[in-house]
Amino acid sequence: MSTTADAIRSADAHSAHNYHPLPLVVASAEGAWMTDVEGRRYLDMLAGYSALNFGHGNRRLIDAARAQLERVTLTSRAFHHDRFAEFCTELAALCGKEMVLPMNTGAEAVETAVKTARKWGYEVKGVPDGHAKIVVAADNFHGRTTTIVSFSTDHDARDHFGPYTPGFEIVPYGDLTALAHAVTENTVAVLLEPIQGEAGVLVPPAGYLRGVRELTRERNVLFMADEIQSGLGRTGRTFACEHEDVVPDVYILGKALGGGVVPVSAVVADRDVLGVFRPGQHGSTFGGNPLACAVALEVIAMLRTGEFQGRATELGEHLHRELNLLVGGGAVTAVRGRGLWAGVDIDPSRGTGREISEKLMELGVLVKDTHGSTIRIAPPLVISKEDLDWGLDQLRSVLGA
Known part of the structure; x- marks a missing residue:
């Protein structure tokens, strides 16, 4: 198994540089969690830009695909x-x-x-x-x-x-x-x-x-x-x-x-x-x-079934309530979004969106920056409230809030 550094070095050498990914190499994933080539786990708070609304390796979807593959x-x-x-x-x-x-x-x-x-x-x-x-x-x-x-x-x-x-x-x-x-x-x-x-x-x-x-x-x-x-x-x-x-x-x-x-x-x-x-x-x-x-x-x-819409509503209200508590304290200047989806504007004194994303990665949470000072949060809709709260705790730690 190649190390993270080896895999990134190979990718940089042989793929066009049209992306600037965070420096980790995912090897497997399940639900709201991903594991890298060295066995470290990360909470996915991006969900493939909402392509993974139903989580990684969702059993119903994998079973449907496997049956059709045959x-x-x-x-x-x-x-x-x-x-x-x-x-x-x-x-x-x-x-x-x-x-x-x-x-x-x-x-x-x-x-x-x-x-x-x-x-x-x-x-x-x-x-x-x-x-x-x-x-x-x-x-x-x-x-x-x-x-x-x-x-x-x-x-x-x-x-x-x-x-x-x-x-x-x-x-x-x-x-x-x-x-x-x-x-x-x-x-x-x-x-x-x-x-x-x-x-x-x-x-x-x-x-x-x-x-x-x-x-x-x-x-x-x-x-x-x-x-x-x-x-x-x-x-x-x-x-x-x-x-x-x-x-x-x-x-x-x-x-x-x-x-x-x-x-x-x-x-x-x-x-x-x-x-x-x-x-x-x-x-x-x-x-x-x-x-x-x-x-x-x-x-x-x-x-x-309405299950996933309901989860996005319930967990989304919790997400936005917690994020809005950070506004005005010198760490976050604005929070926007709806449901289980948020754009968080970081106060420049705490770092750029990229820098915050890298620090969160070091703590085991994956988000993505956009437009310099903003990070996007959009976890799979299957995320548990406990995991969501853990991810928010890591964000507070990084922001010193």
Whole structure:
């Protein structure tokens, strides 16, 4: 077995440096805990950016995957397979929609949603071909494809990857007035995260999502909610939009839909939206494959119990109550979030987000920094209250609070 140093040295030598991971090497994981190559255990307070909502090695998901592995894993969409119809039916029902277009990664789902909105705009709304506009929010994170970074305001994600794809208008997040001014007769969609994760777990002002829903309905514009990170239980509801009783025209899903086992994503909408596609106009070799469908079906069944949404609500209230006690004491300047998801702004006097993350790692807790001074906390929804409290104790220790 290689040591941590050996494994990191090899990775640095042979992989592109597009990530800056914390200096540990995970060898195994179960529930909310991970173990490195030297046998040290760490409490996972990031959960793969919410891809691991149901924990590492969840037995129901592993069993579903193993059973499917013994039968068939891939057919391509050139043929039907016996898990596909059930997956589409169950996911559509979970979302209260009529149709599903499955893909693999979150970025693929966002790209698919962009194509869907443009095609709908030309063929249903009547926008002149080539003139469709999609309104997005500043500080968004929807993925890293060429088209998606074209409407990013993050310089690290965007700079030196041009020329950029046109057709997007950027407005401040949470500003309904700016959004209303940006929508024109050529606008086909508004694409938003109900909570901006990568930006630091930014929750929009109360009433914002309702206002977006009303505006888009009045202007005959699709409201596309990127629930890739916020959806499927993380905030205490199946979808973050539910906190304002909002149903978008299009759900964009990923991450937890694959249970941390396989990449699964999807665009979910009614027939009048997704019905614009015809054979040959969009596709994916692996999209909707039997293994992905088997795992996602188990995820959907687990969400239908309401157990995980309930845990995110109960533990989330406890998490935010404890974190807010740190605000104003010289260690934390602000806490944001909803459910079992928080962005914590660290007072610069206590260190950068990266430095705090490294110190927490030394104490056996794993989080991730963003935008310099912020750390994100998003443990698996299966975490116990005792483990959550232990992790919070380590944060207090690091902050000297």
